[in-house]
Each structure stands twice: as C-alpha cells, then as structure tokens.
Amino acid sequence: MHEKKLLQRLQDPKGLIGLLILFFFIMMAFLAPMLTPYSPSDASSQPLLVPDGEHPLGTDDVGRDIFTNLLYGSRTSLIVAFSVSFGVLVIGTLAGVFSGYVGGNPDRIMMRSVDIFLMVPDLPLILILAAYLRPSIWNIVFILTIMGWPVGARITRAQTRTLRVSGHVDFARVSGAKDWYVIRKHIVPDLYPIMITSFVMQSIRAILSESGLAFLGLGDPSYPSWGTMIKYAIGYPLVFFTDAWMWWLLPAGICITLLVLGFVFVGQALEGDK
C-alpha cells in the first residue's frame, strides 16, 4: 500500500463526501468574517429574535447572533481538531519510531509508560484537569494531546518493529545506510497510512471532547463553541416550549454531527471500507 493507492481510495463516493464536508467546514471557518457582519460575542441585538433577514438563525437569550456563533464555532472545532491530531501525530510518531527502532531498555521503559497512560481512563482525567487548569482552548489541546499520544506511539512502534527486521531495511544496512537514512526512507514512508488514520481518529476525538467540555462549561469563554451554544440553549428554560430550539439548539448539534461524519467518512475511505 503506497501513497498513490491511498489517494485513489479517497476517490470513492464515501471519501469524496467526507472531503466535501470537511472542505465545507474549513471554508466556513476561513470565511466567517465575510459571511456575517456581527462578531460572535457582540450582544447588542434584541435577545431571542426569530430568524429573519438580519439574523438568519435569530439571536440567543443575551442578544448574540446565533448564525455568527455557528460560523465561528467551526473555527474552534477545527483548530482543536487539527492541533490535537498534529500534536499526537508528531509526539506519537517520534516516540513510537524511537522506541521501536532502538529497542532494548529504552523501548521497555517507553512502553510501560505508554501502558500507564493507556490505563488511565480518559474522560474523568480530562474533566479534572480541565476543571483545575485555566479554561483556555490551548489547555484543552494540551490535555487531549497528552492523553492521545500513547495511542499513536503504540501503533507506530509496532509497525517500526516489524519494519526494522524486514529484508529491505537489512539490504539498505548492508549497502552502508546509516540509521537516519533507514528511518527516513524505509520506516517513516511506511507509516503514512497509519499516520493518516490516526490523524482522522484523533480529530474526531478532539471535536467531540471539545464540544463535550464546552457543554459542561469547561470550554474557553473567548472562543465560541458549538458545545457552548448547546449548553446555553438547553439552559434556557423556555427553549422547548417555543420554536427556538429549531434554530438555536439544532444547528449546533447538526454541525458537530456533520463534521464528525466527514472525518469518519474520510477515515473509512482511507481504510478501504466500502
């Protein structure tokens, strides 16, 4: 399985739909300031307006434009998703390749610490840490990366160990290749497929965790988030007695679901599922 094949896989309908969804949200994040005249924290409008020309999705209970918050919410989700998966990718791959390649005692120590990280249940720890640290988006990214890299390290390490004793690596060594050459040319390229899959998985995890934390009130107040929107919508006592839930609660839920679905489709297409 090499790069070309990987790109070919993305071309089946599922992969294309997934890419389209991701592209849609990325555009939404980039073009947010152009698509709406308001700022997400601007609470100067009438509260609880019904959707009209000026406010396509109405306003919330403190007079913020819901559509604006929805647009900027995709920024937050994508920033967290990409930062976490990038962090996990870099740390996980470095640790995994180092551990698998060097072997011996460094490997044993590394894998035992990975095991400890893997044993600790994710969610409670994330909750505790998020509650004690300052509620900042970068703290959330930090926590999710710290809790995510051992998964990446485990799989890259396993792959590195099989590659290290494979014929083509032995051949390169016999031909005079140094460790650095072997890692760069024979090991890392072989990890691309699992790296991409792990990127997708971590993105999904990050999006859901960020929304979840925001919903529980542990999000960053300066970043509008879909999770926060759902929290305020549900917190407003009358939301289900009027039609407000249709434009206040539902769109944020749909956005989270769609974005995750986009990543799931891309992931499944890359893995070759039909």
Add this chain to the structure above:
Amino acid sequence: MNGKELVRITDVTKVFKKTGFFRGSSSVLALDNISLSVKKGEILGIIGESGSGKTTLAKLILGLLKPTSGSISFADVRNHEHESRKPAVQVIFQDPYDSLSHMMTIGEIVAEPCFIKYGRSYVPEKVRQALESVGLIPVDEYLHKYPHTLSGGQRQRVAIARAIVTQPDMIIADEPISMLDCSIGVDILNLILEMNEKSGITFLFITHDIAAATYICNNIAVMKAGKIVEYGPKKQIISQCSHEYTDSLLASARGEVIKNY
C-alpha cells in the same frame, strides 16, 4: 590467509539470548564453532534444513549480526588501479516480497545502493545496465513500476539487479529460489552462474535444496544444527558423502539430482 581466500570464518559461535519478563531467559545456539573459508571466484553452496543456522551465518558475514565469539575476516581485493580495499559484499534475500520496499519504484530500489554509496552523483546508466543484465527488458517498462505489480520471479530479478549494481566482489544469496516456481528458479540459477562466469563475482549460495546446489556450486558445505558436518568439492559430496545427514538429503532429492547433474 592465503591468496585464494576472500572470506575466512574462524571458530564462530552465535548464541541468541531471549530475555522474557516472566519466563526468565533462554538461549539458542544458532552457530556452533564454525570455521569456513570462501575462495575468490567460486560459488560456495551452504546446504542445510530450515533452522540449521544458514541465515544467521549469512547475517554474520554481512555484518548485520555480531558473532558471540570467533572472527570473520576479509582478504583485501585489488581493483583495476591496483589499490587494495576491503571486498564489497551484497545480498539477495529469500523472500522477494519482504525484501523490496513497497514504497519505492523499481528504479529507486535498484538505484538505492548507488545512492547510499555515492549520494546524488551516481550514474543512472548503471541502474539500466543492471536491470538489463537480469533480463528485465525493456528497462523503461519496469523503472517506474512498484514491486507489488511484479511476479515473484521478477521481484527476485530486481533483488539481483540491486545486488550487482554496485559491482560487489561477493554476493550472498540466501535461498533465492525457495519461494519461486521451479522453472523460474532454474532461470535465476542460470543468471547466478552467468554473473559468476562473466563478472567473476564470488557467490555464497544458501539453499535447502541439494539439487540446486549441485547444479551451480563448486564447493558445498553441509550444515546441521549450527555445525558444518561436511565440506568439499561438489563431486565428492555427491559421490562419497560420509555423513548420514548428507546421505538423507541426497536420497530425498535423488531423482532431481540425476536430472540436473
């Protein structure tokens, strides 16, 4: 070391230690006090059943493993300018599926030894020549293909091409035909013979198939359980073998030996 020898292996022992967390440590004696010499220009066959330590011996000579005790020394060879240097050793592995990186094209795979040796300034023409000489013609058709599009025999030819591309003095072929169909295997054997005759490359031909060994080797060493139990010229091994193990190998292959010999 006399003038005819290229590699001399003296009293080499190799022990693999396995340290498990719970089972304590166990060790495998893969090579047991082996002495052997490879002469310049010959094809030396190493025969033995699976697990007898053939691959371990190959890896020791290649420098991929370190001997537990004993030494392996190389005679200096002279090139055309009469400078002496250490001989270059290359290898062809048993499994043509695992020994070619599936992330590289055939062109990149064959160029790799040159690239490692000379950096970007290697001569691309050498790669084409190597592919031509193993019969992968027209070369242009193969250069940009990936290994997974080739058959086992073609892959093994690629493995041979990249072994000869830097013009080594010696090639270790570790069961190069055991995973191929018979008829394709014979082609590969002929290729090895041809390279030995034309370019004077010394071969260490490892096999579990005595028929293949008798077809191309000058001398044969028979291994069993990490020891060399018999060594001599091919004719002597076949006609007057003294060890019962060689006898049993011969008996099981008799039909083919007569056909090929």
